[in-house]
Amino acid sequence: MTVxxxxxxxxxIFRQPSIIVALISLIGLSIQRKSGSDIFKGTVRTLxxxxxxxxxxxxxxxxxxxxxxxxQHAFHVQGVVPNNEAIVGQVLLEYGSAAALIFFFGMxxxxxxxxxxxxxxxxxxxxxxxxxxxxIAVIFGVxxxxxxxxxxxxxxxxxxxxxxxxxxxxxxxxxxTGTDDVALGHTGGAGIALSGLVATLTQSKSxxxxxxxxxxxxxxxxxxxxxxxxxxxxxxVIYVVVALFAGGSxxxxxxxxxxxxxxxxxxxxxxxxxxxxxxxxxxxxxxxxIVPAFKGISERLVKNAKPALDVPITFTFAxxxxxxxxxxxxxxxxxxxxxxxxxxxxxxxxxxVAHFMTGAASGVIGNGAGGRRGAVLGAFxxxxxxxxxxxxxxxxxxxxxxxxxxxxDADYGVVGLIFGHLAGAGGQIAVVVGLVVSVILVYGSSxxxxxxxxxxxxxxxxxxxxxxxxxxxx
Numbered sequence: 001m002t003v004x005x006x007x008x009x010x011x012x013i014f015r016q017p018s019i020i021v022a023l024i025s026l027i028g029l030s031i032q033r034k035s036g037s038d039i040f041k042g043t044v045r046t047l048x049x050x051x052x053x054x055x056x057x058x059x060x061x062x063x064x065x066x067x068x069x070x071x072q073h074a075f076h077v078q079g080v081v082p083n084n085e086a087i088v089g090q091v092l093l094e095y096g097s098a099a100a101l102i103f104f105f106g107m108x109x110x111x112x113x114x115x116x117x118x119x120x121x122x123x124x125x126x127x128x129x130x131x132x133x134x135x136i137a138v139i140f141g142v143x144x145x146x147x148x149x150x151x152x153x154x155x156x157x158x159x160x161x162x163x164x165x166x167x168x169x170x171x172x173x174x175x176x177t178g179t180d181d182v183a184l185g186h187t188g189g190a191g192i193a194l195s196g197l198v199a200t201l202t203q204s205k206s207x208x209x210x211x212x213x214x215x216x217x218x219x220x221x222x223x224x225x226x227x228x229x230x231x232x233x234x235x236x237v238i239y240v241v242v243a244l245f246a247g248g249s250x251x252x253x254x255x256x257x258x259x260x261x262x263x264x265x266x267x268x269x270x271x272x273x274x275x276x277x278x279x280x281x282x283x284x285x286x287x288x289x290i291v292p293a294f295k296g297i298s299e300r301l302v303k304n305a306k307p308a309l310d311v312p313i314t315f316t317f318a319x320x321x322x323x324x325x326x327x328x329x330x331x332x333x334x335x336x337x338x339x340x341x342x343x344x345x346x347x348x349x350x351x352x353v354a355h356f357m358t359g360a361a362s363g364v365i366g367n368g369a370g371g372r373r374g375a376v377l378g379a380f381x382x383x384x385x386x387x388x389x390x391x392x393x394x395x396x397x398x399x400x401x402x403x404x405x406x407x408x409d410a411d412y413g414v415v416g417l418i419f420g421h422l423a424g425a426g427g428q429i430a431v432v433v434g435l436v437v438s439v440i441l442v443y444g445s446s447x448x449x450x451x452x453x454x455x456x457x458x459x460x461x462x463x464x465x466x467x468x469x470x471x472x473x474x
Contacts, residue, residue, distance in 0.1 A: 018054065020100035022047035025289045042289040049285030056278030060086040063272040064405050066255045067239060070265075074245035075347070082351035082390045082408030083276075084131045084187075095137040098147060102154040103133035109159020115302045117446035118453075121170075122302060123162035125185040125310040127280075132187055132415070133158050135407050138397055139416055143423035143431055156435050157419065160442065165189035165411055166308035169365070172196030176317050176368035185308025188358030191382040191410030192311075195362035198381045199374025209371025212321040212363070232273035234352040239269040276353065311361040318364045324372070325363015325379035330355040332383020340387075346394065348387050354408035358382055382410070389413025396420025 025046035029039045064086055071079030091099065106129070114120050123129055136157050140150040166183040169192055174180050184192065203209065243251055243265035251261035315322050333350030340347045359379050366378025390406045393416045397406065407416065422430040 018047055018050040020097060020104070021050045024100075024104045029289070045285055046289045049282045049289075052282030052285065053279050054089065054092060054282075056089075056275045056280075056282055058089055059275030059278060060089060060272055060405075063268045063275060066264075066268055067242065067272075069255060070239075070242050070246040070251060071347075071349070073250055074242055074247075075341070079242075079347050079349055080390065080394070081349045081405050082354055082386065083405050084128070084353075084408055084412075086275075086405040087407055088131050088134045091134040091138055095134060095141055095150075098137040098141065098150045098154065099130065099134040101151045102137055102158050103130045105151065105155035106133055106158025106162060109155055110162040111301055113159055113163040113442065114305055117163075117442060118449040119163050119167045119442065119446065120302060120305050121163055121166040121183050121185070121308045122305045123166065123185045123308045125308065128187040128310070128409070129158070129162060129185075131407070132161055132411065135397075135412050135416055136419070139419050139423070140431070142396065143419075143428055145428055145431075149428075153432060153435060156439070157415070160435075160438055161411060161415055162308075164442065166306075168193045169196070170306075172365045172369055173314075176314060176364060181306065182313060183306045183308040184311065184314065184361065186311045186358070186361070187409040187411040188311065188354070188361065188382070188386070189411050190414045191358055191385045192362050192365050194385060194410070195374075195378030195382045196365045196369045199366035199368075199370030199378040202373055202377050203370035204373075209373035211318070212324055212367045212372050212375050213318055228273060228277055231276055231352050231356075232270055235272050236266055236269040238349065238352075239265040239272075311357050314361045314364040318367045318375075321363035321367040321375045322360040323363075324375050325361065325366065325382075326356045326359040328376045328379035329359025329362060329383035329386075332380040333387045336384050336387030340391065346391060348391050348406075350383075350387065351408045354386050355383060358386060358409055385410050386413070389417070392417055393420070396424070 022043050026039060026043045029042045034042070060083065064081055064083070067079070067081065103126075107123070110121075110123050114122055133154070136154045137150055140154050140157075145153065162185070165187070166185050166189065169184045169189050170180070172193065173182070173184050175196075186192070240262060243261050246261075248261040251264060252258055256264035330350055330352070333348075333355055337347055337350060359382055362379040362382040363375040366374035366376070368374075370378065386408055389410055390408060390413060393413050394406060396416055397420075407413070419431055419434065422434045426433075
């Protein structure tokens with residue numbers, strides 16, 4: 001085979017994100033000196049799992065397409081559903097290889113920052129980290145960077161996000177868990193931290209709010225804790241309501257090929273839920289191979305590292321706050337949708353998955369910082385944040401922003417808006433300068449934290465040093 005032939009094959013490999021992710025698993029398992037059988041099994045499972053993820057993303061995207069048509073026909077506005085799995089499915093078609101490489105090298109940057117700064121957080125929520133890598137690939141691609149530049153600068157941005165997102169939530173996590181041993185690693189970090197801040201500000205020192213855990217919910221509402229069930233039911237209601245407004249004649253003549261419009265709406269909602277289920281199954285397979293291998297490597301490199309885990313890690317600390325947080329966040333999403341409808345902008349439909357996951361965590365964090373009042377108001381604020389941030393994010397996503405879905409959680413909005421507007425204001429140079437400044441701020445903050453920690457240690461040791469030995473006067 002000629003040199004050009006070899007390069008062509010390599011190029012084809014790196015155009016397949018599923019192969020890249022499988023290679024990441026292969027490298028990680030090989031470094032840990034696993035047996036040949038384990039390496040082969042892990043690599044194949046990763047490859048198949050990623051293909052399952054991609055297939056599920058296709059199912060979700062296909063179910064959203066008629067929904068967008070129904071919504072626009074019914075209300076004469078653009079209806080956008082924030083759903084990470086759906087939008088990632090569309091992103092992978094054009095930016096899949098870059099996203100996979102950013103995901104991998106971003107983890108390395110995360111470990112390096114954790115090893116060299118006071119921010120000792122190793123981000124282990126691989127699925128949302130991959131979704132963040134996909135969004136960063138879009139933002140930097142739209143900014144005009146070449147492929148290698150997208151991967152280089154995108155990996156630095158990814159590593160910064162994976163390091164700092166857990167850091168801003170950690171003060172509130174310590175209140176919830178009572179320790180500093182575990183952190184929260186999720187792309188809803190900014191909204192969840194905001195909920196903790198709101199809960200703290202609204203807490204009354206003279207009359208503190210009681211905990212949500214003093215409330216007793218009817219056992220019949222327990223199904224609301226199951227993500228698959230709540231996605232199917234909630235999306236079913238949303239699809240049917242929109243179908244009623246769109247009208248049976250339009251749906252049956254234009255979308256359903258004569259099938260009853262209510263049945264069509266219900267089946268599309270069920271298909272949406274099935275797609276999410278498939279994606280999550282694929283993600284679990286992929287992460288079951290990659291994350292443990294990467295975790296083992298990072299633990300050898302970073303002293304006193306704190307694992308940053310997915311939002312369900314918070315659920316056991318305040319189960320009632322989980323339900324309260326979801327309902328409050330979803331209410332915030334509905335209020336935001338009404339405001340958008342009145343304002344005449346594109347309308348962000350409340351994304352059930354985002355409101356359940358980040359809303360639940362916001363409820364737990366809010367309860368820890370401000371009791372029941374904090375849980376309600378904090379999660380409500382998160383609901384508003386993940387409604388308006390996706391709206392503001394749409395223009396910086398290029399052609400991807402024209403689809404019927406978008407990224408849902410707060411970190412996507414914050415990171416996307418920062419780099420998207422930097423690119424819009426000053427082009428590629430502004431983006432690179434922004435990254436350099438961010439790195440400087442991280443290391444500067446780390447030095448300040450290290451100095452404070454040293455002063456606290458010196459203050460504790462000083463009285464013992466000043467104390468005379470017992471035999472000094474004898």
